[in-house]
Amino acid sequence: MLIRRIDLRGADGSFDYRAVVPRAELDVEAATHQIRPVVEAVRTDGVAAIREFSQQFDGVAPVDIRVPTEALEQALAELDPVVREALEVSVARLRATCEAELEQDVTTELAAGAVVTHRKVPVDRVGLYVPGGLAPLVSSVVMNVVPAQVAGVRSLALASPPQREHGGLPAPTILAACALLGVEEVYAVGGAQAVAMFAYGAGPCARVDLVTGPGNIWVAAAKRLLRGVVGIDSEAGTTEIAVLADDSADPAFVAADLISQAEHDPAAASVLVTDSETLADQVVVELDKQVAVTRHVERITTALGGQQSGIVLVDDVEQGLAVVNAYAAEHLEIQTRDASAVAARVRNAGAIFVGPHAPVSLGDYCAGSNHVLPTAGCACHSSGLSVRAFLRSVHVVDYTREALAEVAPHVVALAEAEDLPGHGQAVSVRLDEDR
Secondary structure, three states: HHHOOOOOOOOOOOOOOOOOOOOOOOOHHHHHHHHHHHHHHHHHHHHHHHHHHHHHHHOOOOOEEEEEHHHHHHHHHOOOOHHHHHHHHHHHHHHHHHHHHHHOOOEEEEEOOOEEEEEEEEEEEEEOOOOOOOOOOOOHHHHHHHHHHHHHEEEEEEEEEHHHHOEEOOHHHHHHHHHHOOOOEEEEEHHHHHHHOOOOOOOEEEOEEEEEEOOOOHHHHHHHHHHEEEEEEEOOOOOOEEEEOOOOOOOOHHHHHHHHOOOHHHHEEEEEEEEOOOHHHHHHHHHHHHHHHOOOHHHHHHHHHOOOOEEEEEEHHHHHHHHHHHEEEEEEEOOOOOOHHOOOOOOOEEEEEEEOOOOHHHHHHHHOOOOOOOOOHHHHHHOOOOOOHHHHEEEEEEEOHHHHHHHHHHHHHHHHHOOOOOHHHHHHHHOOOOO
């Protein structure tokens, strides 16, 4: 069978669905141990280590890891006009949603002369990662760059793997998108070594404050390992889709959507959760039919047949909701009756696609949403990339002497309660008339 089945019908409410939902054999935590030597080598040896790993993993080692300006300009000049127009639509839609969510500073006057301002400050310098291994994800340039620009980030650097067929440069479409968006600092560096380059700095690349962007499990592992050395958006690793569907769903749509994410990577996860065994059977038939005529048959077949993928049978949509909330998918489609009402009850997902006409691939390109999303269950605590990821919150406290005097007894009382008298004295000394 192309895709396995997991039957959870009859499980009671105390069942731990997280323990049985489809997951890959190699998880992010295990991968961190494998990429630790890569990260350490980049920290100590810089560009020399990067070139060594580029040769090992990408089959090419660029002499200069920074992409020349002329290459960016040439890529944009040679870009297919149809692709350029599609990119421009994607940029415009995403920029509109980013500008709409941009928060303003909030000032609160707590008493006369007692003012606290909640200020939003953009991160100074950001490293953006764009995958380019099995598929050159030009759309990820848009998804990384646009919210950073809207947030007001002053310094942007972007990295994407070198391609042997392009003379050690990243894919031309990726370079063209960078030029279109005005990103001039671009590096031909991929994988964990790119994340390490951003975190520690190497050669012409100065260290950054934040690393964002999707990637394979090695990129996600590097981000986890270096969290603290550098800020990260989320662990946006190998892609995954879950579809919650009942017997009203179109099996051809469901199968096509499972395939759409499986074609990213042999390790991609495609999961159907349904209370309809008939739909499950129909989806299997559609998978057999549709996979046979796709371009990447071997890759898709491997992904669908892996233990990270599966069809999960449940008693009803209610149990299905419990399963998908436990799974916390990167992408979650709701193809049920009353899909909007069902979607409103989802707690854990990177992005939710409602009804038969909102496939994940819409979100990958032109929905106006961002496709850089948490994977591997991290959607239960992390969010997708947005303007907020590039902003820090800073409280600005501005009190007059009179406002300080009003609250001083409370500060002193709490300081004494914590046995930290110096804290109280720092207030009292300012109000001492005899000093």
